[in-house]
Amino acid sequence: MKKIYSVLVENRAGVLCKVAGLFWRRCFNIDSLAVGETDDPSVSEMVIVSSGDKRTLEQIEKQLNKKVDVIRVRTFDESEATARELMLIKVRYNRENRKDIIENCQIMGASIVDMSASMMTIQICDTPERVQMFLDTFKTVSIVEVTRTGTLAVTKCKEAGG
């Protein structure tokens, strides 16, 4: 089972270390972790994707709530969220596969942000599922480097009683 934890924390040195330390000590899985400042510079938002059984996922939320630096924790599934991930993938191309690569980019809505005679860097920003799907299309291509941000997520917009 997978869950997304949206954790609002104090923007202070050592907070990331403390939260990561909690996951390390209790052997909780971190599938992905993304953190950044919010509109309030004293506060940061961490989005952690974790997997485990029901009891483990419940413990993660409870233990996060106990941490002094944590202001609030929101737990939700990917289906209840608007989730995005950014990936930059640098590949080596040749005359044979150049067209296919460009077509894939067009189909999946990715853009080519850097290029040379033999390499190109492609950027895609989409749901984590589609990003993974896109990465899988490069199985037959020579990949030089891949870098991903990890999942960012907010709960879907819903008016009360809607």
Add this chain to the structure above:
Amino acid sequence: MMGLGVMPTEHPLFYGMVGNNGQLYGNRAMNEADMIIMAGARVADRSFSQPDLILSGKVLVHIDVDPAEIGKNAGPTIPLVGDLKSVFGSFLAHEDLKIDCSDWREVLNGYRLQGEKRRQATEKLALALKTRMKWVDPRAFVRAMSLAMDDNAVYVADVGQNQLWSCANAVIRNGRFMTSGGMGTMGYALPAAMGVKIARPDLQVVAVCGDGGFQMTMMELATMRYYGVQAKVVVLKNGWLGLVRQHQHFAYHDRFSVTDLGDCPHLDMLTKAYDMDFIHLTDNDSIDAAVKQFLEDENSVLMEVDVDPNVLA
């Protein structure tokens, strides 16, 4: 273990610890119960080696002030988050919660009687042997000393075999039993006793430790001397890191490794160095006299008790 002292150990409803370090009758009580009410306990691995197995088929009511503890090791049937005082207060306010468990209690008392008879028989034999070999039986010693202590005295236990003897044999009435429990921090007893004595100088405070744990924080005797805090320390000395030695005996067939402490330090010289009184207890017949002298001493005092390294906890 951390619940010791919550109620008097001589209370008819007290069946002792459960799990690895509990008596058989305590574990039978838990196994044969239909419902277990757990108040502030964390389902430690020494108490519940296999929580899912032990608790299957039972109704578990888990009361704790920390919601993270509930469901951490054992999924409760009924979780209750709150302060114990207020939770039990609201239980007692319900008229219809009065149930008659007298037949269940009769069964448990039967188990306990059986268990105690067996224990006494084993100890009687051990006592006879020890008297001949010039050792003190630690279990009899702990019981005798705790009985001679004030009703509201504080018994501070360290870690290891000495701790397990203390847990199983100390008689607590209106006082407190303090130990580091699952943390298992050797050297806890002396500085903890110092803390208690500073907070409550009116109470009788006794620290009981082994020679291993004692040596880990024995420098605190200097702190106590400096601040004029009366120290009453018992060192159950067997010359070994007892509990590890016991483990090496069972699991590694007496292939002892790095657990032999030898006979140093000479505690009579050490206590002299700190201007303390010294009592050396070497046989069972002298227990009562030595305990009396120890408890009545106005000065700081250390009692060394010779214990056979082969006694198991």
